[in-house]
Amino acid sequence: MKTSAATRTYDGEWVEIGVEVTRDADPSTPDRLWYRIERRHESLLTDTMDPFVLATLFAAMRTGEDLHAGGGVTGTLLDNLDEFQSAWLQWRPERYHRVRITAEEELPDRAGPDDRSAVQTFSGGVDSAFTTIRHVSGAAGRQSLALTGAVMVHGFDIPLTERESYESLRHRSAPLLQKVGVDLIPVVTNFRSLWHSDLGHWEDAFGTGMTSVLTLVSGGFRHGLIASSEPYSSLLLPWGSNPVTDGMLSGGRMRIHHDAAGVDRNEKVAGLARLWPEGADNLRVCWQGEHKDRNCCRCEKCIRTILNFRVSGSEVPASFPHEVTEEHILSLSGLSEAHVNPLRQILAAAQARRLEEPWVPALADCIAANEEEIAQGISYEGGFPLLATDSGR
Structure with a gap:
């Protein structure tokens, strides 16, 4: 090649x-x-x-x-x-x-002193929003970088055919980021549609896709940040972006960081609610709903994020406008290990905090049912989860 x-x-x-x-x-x-x-x-x-x-x-x-x-x-x-x-x-x-x-x-590598200038990938989701506020506020401590840029990619989770959804998300996110000193850098690419249209191969390759976009703008930044999707305590391997291999995608002009794997998703939403409530009110985690610029509140990722807020004791933000019931949780199916793994983390946190809300046993039953489907080969790696219904299983 x-x-x-x-x-x-x-x-x-x-x-x-x-x-x-x-x-x-x-x-x-x-x-x-x-x-x-x-x-x-x-x-x-x-x-x-x-x-x-x-x-x-x-x-x-x-x-x-x-x-x-x-x-x-x-x-x-x-x-x-x-x-x-x-x-x-x-x-x-x-x-x-x-x-x-x-x-x-x-x-050769870039010469000269390191000014710690940084750019991140930004999708509008929990992980990337937490990385934003973690660095601009200095909450990352000695790991904090001078974050002033965020690439938002059209062609990854929002398909190239859905331009209106991308533009809507872009125009909502740009002023939000500008308020905290970060410039939104729109990038459009055919990387995913060219070679990785199937979900299974995409879940392997999306980390190299994100890093290619970060490295594309390495003429202006020395560091690239990819927000973690799983904490160290619950790593799922192999996975396209992870703390084992992301740093290996560093080149001589940009060092790549897998950011905030020491913080689980429940802690991230609590941090957003505390440090950046406006960011929480503008979250966009959905990739399966009809409109990719907003949250459907019926896909696995939307429901999971709503439960992250509940279990952390934080108010569910305005970015999730629809109620999620026990029936919605019970009706989630077609989940692979990559989808069940973060649900287990929510259940473990709920049990550790002795929460008695009715959604907790519903989540336990949902996890058990999907684990059985995985064992039987009904749900599988690379499969698309089914949206929640109002009728239950």
Whole structure:
């Protein structure tokens, strides 16, 4: 597999940077991988091929084709990706192959003092919002970075076909972030639709997708933050973003951090309610509802987040406008281990706090029913959870 050197084209307020990706088995029909960014942010773009190597890595590992970048790649990234592959070959030997990664030129690391400038991925969800307020408020202590940028990607959890949903979320999030000193950087990409449209492979590759976008703007930042999705006490491996391998996606121009794995999701929502109530009132966690710019309150992730607020003793914010009943909880089905795992954390917290609300036994029954379906092969990795209904199971 080979990539061309990156090229830029301009269309009004946007600049598109992309590469042609040629597969060994079919060199006559290359794919085009592209990212679009507003021209006002063009100065942030990297002059390396690091983001394109990150984006093409899993596609190459799936076919076993060696990967050659038609431009300069930092030596640090090349070194780190050797170890990154070792982890994934241990986790999924049946799915991936080790590949050799080369480049037209091997580039040195960035010189000069570290100004701790940082950019994060921002989806509007609990994890990314907590990372925002954790760093801008200094609540991360010695880990706090000078966070001033947040990339919001169109083409990941909001499909490219749903432009109105993305624009709605973008225009709601930009002033919210600006109030805490963070500039929203919109990025549009075909990374997911090109190679990772199935959920199973997406759950492996989304970390490299996020890192490719962060590295894309490494011309303006030294550090990239990916918010943790699971705490250290309940890690789910393999998973596309995790504290084991995210740091291995660092290159010579940007260090990648897996942020706040020492804080569980219940603590995160409590922190948001306390430190950034406006952020809590504008959360957007939903990826299955009809409108991707708001919360449906009927999908697994919406219901889970509402229960996070309940179990933490925090008021459910305005971003979740619909009530969730025991019947909704009981009707959740089709959950994989990745969906059941965070529900177990909520149940454990509720039991530790001796909560007696009726939703607690309903959650226990929901978990037990889905664990049985997983054991029977009814629910499976890469499957889509079913939305809650009003009729129960």
